[in-house]
Amino acid sequence: MPAPAPLHLAAEIGGPPHDDPGRLLGLARTAEEGLLDFVTLADSFGGPGPDALGALARIAPETRRIGLVPTVTTTHTEPFHVQAGVATLDWVSRGRAGWRVDVSTSAAENRLVGRRELLGPEAAWAEAGEVAEVSRLLWDSWEDDAEIRDTPTGRFVDRDKLHYVDYRGTAFGVRGPSIVPRPPQGHPVTVVDASAAVSRDTAARHADVVLLRAGTAEETAARGTELRARAAALGRDPGTLRILATLVVDLGDGPAASAPGGGHFGGSPAGLADLIARWHAGGAVDGFHLVPLAPDTGLARLTAGTVAALRERGLFRDRYEDTTLRGHLRLARPANHFATTGGAS
């Protein structure tokens, strides 16, 4: 009998109050003590608190193993800055960075930049896919061994290992190369919430981790199968996709566990462990993205209760076996597009 696929767990640490970096650090550390794969920090363009990328960079040096996945929006930003920021999070965390790609389609967000045309969800998600694509190219625009420090010839870099990306998107172009050398993971982990139909194509094309708002186990499994099939049709190895069910959890002291409805679970930590074990054993998903209703109390219950219970059953790691987020997710470090295709410099 083959060993069951490893279970992956992530948790959201966002929500008000937004102005306390110490609180975010405490939550990330709790998640790290629970050996979770990564934490997410929700954000929007024009959100009320500190920007999520900045906030997770702030806590990177004070954590050791936990993956750090800020929401980064792509609609009103410069792709060149976005990829540089995410690559830098990977450098300062020594290979623990991801980014949750999101779009901005509200008129309120539009007014913050005074952009004339409002981009609809379909166009915004198509553009998000272009930003993900050009980001990977820019991360590859430096080969890993581009820095040579060759004293005899006086060359700091081998310019044959630096590459123009010459990307032409529908709304932007980028010449490249990046300013930031290729980050430790090669590509930081790309996360896309594919709960809404409009984001599914972008997820199938570009995501390493797909988030799906949990329905029933059967519905979620069917959606995941559909996504893998779509990725395969696009020429990707569907085994390189990690599909996590997003579940809002309320681990109160309330009575019996309720079945998840509309992506919500209410009940005891042990009840949640039962649910996770059941779904995972049935092959519905690779893991869960858990959103505690009240993170300050909920996250501790999650790690002390649910995660501990899963570990007792041998379903979840009892130590980190790797140092990078890709390592936790058992995703290989990607080959460099330019090194493998011999792209012209």
Place this chain on the structure above:
Amino acid sequence: MTTGPTPPRKQIHLAAHFPGVNNTTVWADPRSGSQIDFDSFVHLARTAERGLFDFFFLAEGLRLREHKGRVHDLDVVGRPESITVLNALAAVTDRLGLAATVNATFNEPWELARRLASLDLLSGGRAAWNVVTSSDAFTGENFRRGGFLDRADRYTRAAEFVAAARALWDAAGAGQRSFAWSGDHFAIAGESTPPRSPQGRPVVIQAGDSDEGREFAASAADVIFTRHGTLEAGRAFYRDVKRRLPRHGRREEDLKLMPGVTVVLGDTAADAQERAAEIRRQQISPQNAIHALELVWGRDLSAYDPDGPLPDVDPDPDSALVQGRVRHADPFEAAARWRALSEEKGLSIRQTVIETTSRQSFIGTPSAVAAAMAEFVERDAADGFILVPHLTPGGLDGFVDTVVPLLQERGVFRTRYTGTTLREHLGLTGTGVERSAA
């Protein structure tokens, strides 16, 4: 002889520059570490904080430089994105100010105001923004907005950008939830403001020496980052910039002048001079000498011997040989100056480049350097200095260990941080926003 209370001595402000993409880092030195690993940033930042510096300073580049149509390969190249690495440094420092150079041409006010206010919040009031602009289509090829601004427009856009960012920070400081800004370059509005800045607003730094740059700094900056050669040139610049302040309703102490300088220490004066000369020879390799010459001439001069005489051809004023660098405003004037120096002293190409591309330097024993720095500040040639080490990340260790204690003994440098915010370190009070505002 009458005795009275001694007036407080003018205090020196110090900052540290992490040399990113540059041609001054001696990367071939075995003590030269990584320019990208976070550990390098941690070491230099902690050294600066151990030395009670005001802030840690990062430059920015948005397109790799090119020479003769190819990526330039002789210089240190590659760096992390500034605001993100400074957010991480906020975790491993307590008091040090964190200054990011960010281009106003290729960003939007709301987004940048939020990112800087976030850094300010996450660092407990230690953020600064060094405002730069860009006009070249070359850099613009990496951005949505392209590179279409002419020189005049990029300054008016930058001025409006800073004013809009300031309006956003001030609205947040005053507890307002909504704001609107309408001008020639931006028409933006919203129902939320960036996070409130713990120091009123992030410190604004301006680099530049042009008349427009000086006026812009006098109107909007808290710190001006400059370079000037001699004490007298520094005094003239200082007088000129400080004189502009009252026109903008500001006081002399509202703007600090901090030139970028290098320091070379030795056990004796001769020892320091010898080290400085050796560093210059390492910085200007034969390949770099020809490259520097080509920057002025705008021509391929690779056939020339770096140890031979300067070329007798004229510069090409319309050269596209160099991309991503500021060219000499008048290459004919620069070439004439270089030729005159070379003939007068009998210098080779490489020796001429070494002489002409030197930065403002303090070279000597620790006590001589401390005395020279104190004189610069006491005689109003500067309010302090941004130190640019030639080695990363250990290049400031010696200065902090030996010169800082001597400045403290002289009573011209703090012996502990007395405030928590960068604004407090710099002695800036005129934020326009009361920190206690609800």
